[in-house]
Amino acid sequence: MKINRKFLIILLLTVTVSVMASATILKSEKEERYVNLKVLPKNISSKDLQKIMVDDFEDGLGVACNFCHAADKNTGQLDFASDAKPEKEIARSMMRMTIGINKKYFKIKHPMIGTEALTVTCNTCHNGVAFPDGH
Secondary structure (H helix, E strand, C coil), X not given: CHHHHHHHHHHHHHHHXXXXXXXXXXHHHHHCCCCCXXXXXXXXXXXXXXXXXXXXXXXXXXXXXXXXXXECCCCCCEXXXXXXXXXXXXXXXXXXXXXHHHHHHHCCCCCCCCCCCCCCCHHHHHCCCCCCCCC
């Protein structure tokens, strides 16, 4: 009988830990939903968003996050949801433009910023500089 009681206690503890871990994972996934995304998918993963921001924007334009993202006036931290800087809307327009070019001229059926399928990217014109001179 003691073995069954020990087994039951271990089983209950295991189930409790598993349920708590699952709840934590689900909570963290919900917290990673981004707000004010107008071109990128609203359910984009943090990994995919980081890749786009670093590989496409930082590397392609040679800029840091604060080029498009405004700082919160109270905390000084970047407010990624804010539209206070016009560069953010310009970036959205550029994303729409590259998606359109890839779809129309390169026949990519579902072009998505950050994928390897794109022929035209930020780097195509910018080549690591924020303001390409057109040459």
